[in-house]
Structure formats: C-alpha cells, structure tokens
Amino acid sequence: NAGVMQNPRHLVRRRGQEARLRCSPMKGHSHVYWYRQLPEEGLKFMVYLQKENIIDESGMPKERFSAEFPKEGPSILRIQQVVRGDSAAYFCASSPELAGLYEQYFGPGTRLTVT
Amino acid sequence: KNEVEQSPQNLTAQEGEFITINCSYSVGISALHWLQQHPGGGIVSLFMLSSGKKKHGRLIATINIQEKHSSLHITASHPRDSAVYICAVQGGSEKLVFGKGMKLTVNP
Secondary structure (H helix, E strand, C coil), X not given: CCCXXXXXXXXXXXXXXXXXXXXXXCCCEEEEEEEEEXXXXXXXXXXXXXXXXXXXCCCCCCCCEEEECXXXXXXXXXXXXXXXXXXXXXXXXXXXXXXXXCCCEECCCEEEEXX | CCCEEEECCEEEEECCCCEEEEEEECCCCCEEEXXXXXXXXXXXXXXXXXXXXXXXXXXXXXXXXXXXXXXXEECCCCHHHCEEEEEEEECCCCCEEECCCEEEEEEC
C-alpha cells in the first residue's frame, strides 16, 4: 500500500510565476490536509479537504492560494504570483474515510523555492 | 502564548540514555499526536493519544488530560533517534495545531 505521495519534491519558481503542488492520499483515504513549514518555523495548518469539498480553509492566505481535491485525481495546492515569502516546505497528509480520530499520514513534502 | 508548548527546545544526549520530551497545551483537545521529522524533512506519525499511555518499541507516550500535558519517552536512545520531535493537538476540528518541535541529537 503506497503511502501519501507528493510531487514535485522540489520546485523552483521565479517571483510572479505559479506553483502547483500535488498530493495523492493513501489508498482508501478521502481526507486531505495541507500544512506549511516556513524556514526555522513550525508546521502550520492551511486547509482541510474531502473529495470535491473544502471543509476548513482557515489557515489559507486570503489571496493567491487555492486548493482543490477533485473526484478523480490528486489534491492540488495552487499558489499564484509567488513571492519570496512563499518559500517553504508544503506537506500534505491524509486520513481514512470515516470521520473520527485517526492518525494523519504525511507525504514527503514539496520544497518550494522562490527566486 | 502558543497553544502548544514543547520543552526542551533542543536536547543532546549520549547513546543509551533515557530521554523525555514534554508537551503542554492550553486548549481542550480530542487527541494529541507525536510526530518525528528526520533531517531529510520527512514526517512520521509516532502516536495518537486521547488518554493514558501507548508503547511502541522503545517509545512510550503518555497524556494527562486534566493537566493538559503529554510526554514522549525514548528508552535506550540511539543515534538514529536523532530528529525533531513534534507535538500536535487536535481539537474540535480535524486540523492539527503544532508545537515548534524539539531537536534531539543522540551522540554515539
């Protein structure tokens, strides 16, 4: 059973470009979470999605950031017009379909560098 | 004040030592998670607790709901235990709120 997959693992973008980060949850998991880890800082929640629904986006910056989890395919975190402050590691995690308390399984992360 | 506080922030130990990492939180929670982040950056879930104590190999995690405190113990520490250990709490929603982590270095 493959774990949570994220790609790309490393992404370099110039200021003003768009960044698309992909997350494929573990098989059987339909809850996806995105977290951001800024350099020398702790992890911060960004958004929680279920298939075709955004459940909680309270951690998402109001502008330039969006997330989706379509019926088919991976979850996408999209950052438009990137700025240097967006440079960070972005982790996705998934948990099983049933509601309740479950461990979250983390992907390897995408390290975004904005030049 | 952060909702989740970890202590110490850094710890250096000798191989074989017993290690304790502490986590205090200030909000009501439904579960507490201990995570391990390796130098390469990957994050592994170690434990999820809502009460009592759990053990896995050389790792033991305990939680005291009344005192809003959890500890992660590592017995017979080894250099491969060197990592950042992160405490995270889960409240009424599904999202995790993280501590800043504790960097552990175990020397041979």
